[in-house]
Amino acid sequence: MGNGDFIVKLSRYALVLAVALLPTCAFAQDSTIVRQEIDKRPxxxxxxxxxxxxxADLTKIAISLSEKRKSPEEATKLISDKIAQLRAALTQLGIADSSVETKSFQFAKVYLIAKDKKGEPVSSFADPDRDKFDGFRATYNAVATLATTDRIGEVLSSASALGIEVNSVTFASSxxxxxxxxxxxxxxxxxxxxxxxxxxxxxxxxxxxxxxxxxxxxxxxxxxxxxxxxxxxxxxxxxxxxxxxxxxxxxxxxxxxxxxxxxxxxx
Known part of the structure; x- marks a missing residue:
């Protein structure tokens, strides 16, 4: 390779290097490059x-209750009454140290979705301007924590009798x-x-x-x-x-x- 070829190639590399350095130079004042040095010691x-x-010595029972009534007050009262009955049932089972912790309480208006000529719903979503209002639904979600693992069947039976749904039963330790x-x-x-x-x-x-x-x-x-x-x-x-x-x-x-x-x- 002659000297002329070497000079041409070197010039190209210098041009590429200069172009590559432009962004770094332009932002040098606004950015900091941190390099982690690897410790070479054995x-x-x-x-x-x-x-x-x-x-386990604790039982956690996730429960939910949903009621629809003509007014929010009616739906709320019905749920409150059933939760109070559940607490009373737990007390009768000798689980006085149990606690029911509310996780969520929601209200929603209920609509009857309009149907087409074939009797099929016209949509999967309610539209207040199109569908018929049908009351209020209250939904209650809670977790009952019992300081025992021996009375689970009786607790589930009490919840079922009140129309309370049991979503899960898990165990934990105090x-x-x-x-x-x-x-x-x-x-x-x-x-x-x-x-x-x-x-x-x-x-x-x-x-x-x-x-x-x-x-x-x-x-x-x-x-x-x-x-x-x-x-x-x-x-x-x-x-x-x-x-x-x-x-x-x-x-x-x-x-x-x-x-x-x-x-x-x-x-």
Missing amino acids: YIYIEASGRIETA REAEFVEQVRKIAADKARSRAEVYAQSLGGTLGDLLNVKEGTGYNPDTMAYTPLEGYADLAVLDPSTAPMAIAPGKLTYEASVSAKWALAPAK
Whole structure:
């Protein structure tokens, strides 16, 4: 290749470089580029998890009630009366410490949607200017939390007799916060113990803790979470039961941790 060819190619590269730098120069005052430096020290990276299984001592029953009447007052009173009857029934069952927590209460006007000549609704949505007004509907949603898991069938029977729908039955623990802390500690202790074993076996010692995050699947160099690998956050499994099998079974609490220590020479 002659000198002329080299000069031409070099000029082209200079032109491309100049064009590429233009946007950077134009916005240099308004933006900051942050580059993460990777720690080059030897390290030990450990992923560990903790798990606890325990019996449930709380029952959560999600209920709903919907009533349509000519006025909002009538619909509201009917729902209030039925909820009061449910509370009384729970008290009679010896569940005096139970509580019914309202999640939502809604009103809506009800319309009879007009039909075409074939008797089919002309639309799937009500239109006040076209359809006939047919009263007010009140909808009530709540969760009854019972400090027991032994009287579920009787509670469901009481709700059914009042026309109250049961949407779900789940189980929980009154010590959930305590168990969550325990599984976190189990995961952290496991990670530390494993790291110490590896460090000693490799002829070194465990140095400073460089990084720690809840979850697994991180890149050990940057501790950045890699999509589609593991879980990025603490996993507390929300227990549920099959609709027809009303039995509390076991609750499971889990946590995982990723930790990174410097690997120091043996002392």
